[in-house]
Amino acid sequence: MPSRLNRRQFVRSGAAAAGLGLAARADGAPAILQSRPRPVVIASTNGHTRLHDGNESCVARAFRLMTGGTDVLESLIAGVNIVELDPKDTSVGYGGLPNAEGVVQLDSCCMHGPKKRAGGVAALEGVRTPSKVAYAVLQNTDHHLLVGAGAQKFARQMGFQVEDDLNTDTSRKLWLEWKRRLDPEHFLDPEKRAQASFDAGWSMVRDGLIDRDHFFGTINCDGINAKGEICGVTTTSGLAWKIPGRVGDSPILGAGLYVDGEVGAAGSTGRGEANLYGLCSFLIVEQMRAGRSPKDAGMEALRRVRANTIEKRLLHEGKPKFGLNFYILNKNGEFAGVSMYESSFAVCTENGPETRKTESLIEGKEPNW
Numbered sequence: 001m002p003s004r005l006n007r008r009q010f011v012r013s014g015a016a017a018a019g020l021g022l023a024a025r026a027d028g029a030p031a032i033l034q035s036r037p038r039p040v041v042i043a044s045t046n047g048h049t050r051l052h053d054g055n056e057s058c059v060a061r062a063f064r065l066m067t068g069g070t071d072v073l074e075s076l077i078a079g080v081n082i083v084e085l086d087p088k089d090t091s092v093g094y095g096g097l098p099n100a101e102g103v104v105q106l107d108s109c110c111m112h113g114p115k116k117r118a119g120g121v122a123a124l125e126g127v128r129t130p131s132k133v134a135y136a137v138l139q140n141t142d143h144h145l146l147v148g149a150g151a152q153k154f155a156r157q158m159g160f161q162v163e164d165d166l167n168t169d170t171s172r173k174l175w176l177e178w179k180r181r182l183d184p185e186h187f188l189d190p191e192k193r194a195q196a197s198f199d200a201g202w203s204m205v206r207d208g209l210i211d212r213d214h215f216f217g218t219i220n221c222d223g224i225n226a227k228g229e230i231c232g233v234t235t236t237s238g239l240a241w242k243i244p245g246r247v248g249d250s251p252i253l254g255a256g257l258y259v260d261g262e263v264g265a266a267g268s269t270g271r272g273e274a275n276l277y278g279l280c281s282f283l284i285v286e287q288m289r290a291g292r293s294p295k296d297a298g299m300e301a302l303r304r305v306r307a308n309t310i311e312k313r314l315l316h317e318g319k320p321k322f323g324l325n326f327y328i329l330n331k332n333g334e335f336a337g338v339s340m341y342e343s344s345f346a347v348c349t350e351n352g353p354e355t356r357k358t359e360s361l362i363e364g365k366e367p368n369w
């Protein structure tokens with residue numbers, strides 16, 4: 001199979017896997033015509049804008065593998081590996097922006113709908129593809145989350161290459177620039193100092209040194225195949241310049257990702273703390289279980305986040321001062337990308353990969369910090 005499908009090939013491969021299909025019955029009775037979900041893979045925008053060295057994006061690869069019969073979760077992880085390995089994406093994996101001490105610490109989790117299993121790692125150092133380590137946790141342990149040195153030891157035992165440093169020249173230079181802007185001697189009050197650290201980072205976004213989406217950057221990718229099997233994966237280097245050991249929403253089941261094979265999947269990018277407070281991916285899946293569409297379920301979560309944001313430092317003109325996106329699909333293959341402010345997401349169906357606008361709760365662009 002060529003690594004890049006043209007539109008016609010996509011239509012052909014998708015048509016074979018999508019739409020109405022014949023379902024074999026276990027009792028051997030004649031097959032009956034049954035409606036099947038349309039296979040789809042969705043992701044954050046970097047799931048279609050990042051190609052690394054090849055010419056296939058995350059959603060395109062995941063869709064190609066999934067509709068070719070590969071396990072849905074393995075397909076999604078193969079997709080996000082493109083972004084994790086891309087040194088130009090400073091929000092995920094190798095080359096992700098480091099913590100306050102200049103160390104890249106990565107978070108990831110994954111969930112397998114049909115198998116009802118999950119795995120995750122947090123504050124993992126030295127492995128370029130934390131999503132694969134999260135999958136190894138799912139496959140090889142009774143646990144759902146390994147962190148820090150333990151996660152790294154586990155990765156080594158599982159045969160992953162552990163490197164001393166996942167910084168690239170770019171991420172190291174940006175970290176040095178942040179240190180220069182921070183000037184810690186002037187901020188003795190811990191609260192003010194934390195704010196100063198955040199402001200220094202955000203000023204680099206305003207100056208165009210860091211992609212705004214890479215400050216809290218992440219990739220989430222979710223898919224459903226024609227059999228209705230749903231999986232998801234989220235992977236990130238977390239908040240740029242975070243306090244060492246800070247873990248955001250990405251590796252936490254129910255926050256950065258939640259999958260219920262009977263209902264749907266939801267995952268997030270953006271300000272992890274806002275999502276963690278409401279466990280929004282879980283909330284969204286529960287909303288869909290109660291009958292809401294992916295879009296309506298996502299909007300409910302965003303409204304909840306907005307209502308919970310009352311601290312002045314997090315508000316701009318009375319509205320949340322941060323971005324938060326959710327990527328959502330249900331068991332029928334219906335999907336939505338929703339966001340606090342105007343944003344986009346990636347999607348791949350039988351018609352090929354594309355970037356679409358999200359539905360936003362608040363009109364306009366995310367305000368600057």
Ligand code: GLY
Pocket residue numbers: 216217218236237238239247248249250268269270271272273
């Ligand atoms: N959503 C990524 C993070 O906050 O770490």
